[in-house]
Amino acid sequence: MAPVTLKSVTKSYGATSVLHGIDIDITDGEFVVLVGPSGCGKSTLLRMIAGLETITGGAIEIGGRVVNDLEPKDRDIAMVFQNYALYPHMTVATNMGFSLEHRGGSKAEIAERVQWAAGILGLTHLLDRYPRQLSGGQRQRVAMGRAIVRNPQVFLFDEPLSNLDAKLRVVMRGEIKGLHQRLGVTTVYVTHDQVEAMTMADRIVVMNGGRVEQVGAPLDLYDRPANLFVAGFIGSPSMNFIEGELTPAGFKAGNITLPLPPNAPTSGKATYGVRPEHLMLADDGVEAAVRLVEPMGSETQVALSLGEQSISAVFRERIKAQPGTTIRIRPDANAIHLFDATGTRID
């Protein structure tokens, strides 16, 4: 276990800059998720921590030691790849013990470590099989087994669940989280799936365009997004944004007036953000036209037209509204987010 510190880390390919000075402190034993859309630089950053990409500027420290110029093998990290990267010509046991073998471990020690990792991950009965004989979930477990068998200081996960089907992804999500709780190893996990980020992370780093937009605990990011990007990225379905003006009577968007939180500013242009789950059915609410109703069982998702704006709402109750009819809705005034013209949160 070791802390990981990134100090003003930059990365350029020729004249193209892809990471613009990243600063992140990851504490010992923490589970940090790097999340963001495709091309935001999260995988590049992870690969730089692993030593698979060179660092253009700044410093990366693992356990207080600058590792900028160290080979991956000398950083004491283990990585789980998106496509598992299991050696096809080796059995599960050989795959898992491969790194120990090349670090001069004795046969007995390797066998013991492999058995230990296989026991934790439920792979004991699969040790003699080849990767091609395993299901996706089993391969994922072997990839994790290969990582934990060496007892590294840091685990790096590069979108490890994206090749699995939705159901298995939920199962494996729990297994990875459980493994972290059991071993307590510092973990950096990359995903573009914000649900994965929310459910697994101690802290989330939201990235966009090679920059860190916000770092925080999952619920902090959900409750207090620092800007429009984070507000739109965290939460599913995404937050609704309505352009308009702050007035003493409330937030004016065309003919519609929406409630503001207590102590909100009362003048100027702003973007009004409200999550779909924070819209309630209310007789005294504003009128919205129903465009689409999606019953999910546990909740009902409804696509609505509010004046000229398209928004979505999620209701716990089973509403009977049909497309073409209207309903009355009211935002929860305590769960409103306001953003200024630059997209920064207004407190």
Next chain:
Amino acid sequence: MKTDLSPRMKTALYGLMCVLLIPFVFPTWWMITSSVKPISDIFAFPPDLWPRRFDFSTYAQVFELQPFARQYWNSAYIAALVTAGTMVISSMAGYAFARIKFPFSNAIFMVVLLGLLIPSEVTIVPLFQIFLGWGMINTHWPLILVPIFGAPSVFATFVMRQFFIALPNELEEAARVDGLGRFKIFWTIALPLAKPALGAVAIFTFLHSWNLYLEPIVFLSSTQMFTLPQALTHFTDAYGGAMWNIQLAAATMTAVPVLLVFIVAQKQFVEGLAHTGLKG
């Protein structure tokens, strides 16, 4: 891909395949059967598909007229060395061109490939001069060195490069994280996975060396040093006429190992070429 054909279509298809097989199978059949015919029966008209009389003494005469066992050994060990040498060089060169970033790698690879465009007839005289200078005429060195550093090796390098290009990057990265250096990655990860391509390289390099004809007749002059294709042309009578039945017996013995290698390894051969993108 599995397709369901009607019985009529199947019959027609198999019929067509049988017809197309004739030009390939007939010469082999004629070679084998004629090798056990007396020489007078070979040119009988109409030709006999099955010998009227069997004369197996032709096989013994092959060994009496020339040091055929020695020539067999010459061909075998030269082909084995060429195959091994080409596998080593082409796998390492192919890996370097596919996976290691170095300046002008693509341009250098194109220059190497250009070697395939030069016919061996063009280079044979300069090569003769070079090997003459090195005192290697009437030795097997030219037959070993020319293919290992010539066109067959260039083609093999191309095949290996195409295979290594298709190997997922993550495998090498995982190996780097696991603590392997460049050579160990090549040796323990890339090379074992390249078995199909290596198999294909081995087969066509072996066949090329085994069938080599121009170079032996240029570089070799004593029958003790001959390889099989060259030896086949020397089964002649006192007037220089071909002793067909003996020559065909020698040809049959020459072709058998090649046929066996291909029958045993044809799956590997097709798989290897499939990986290179050379096959449909």
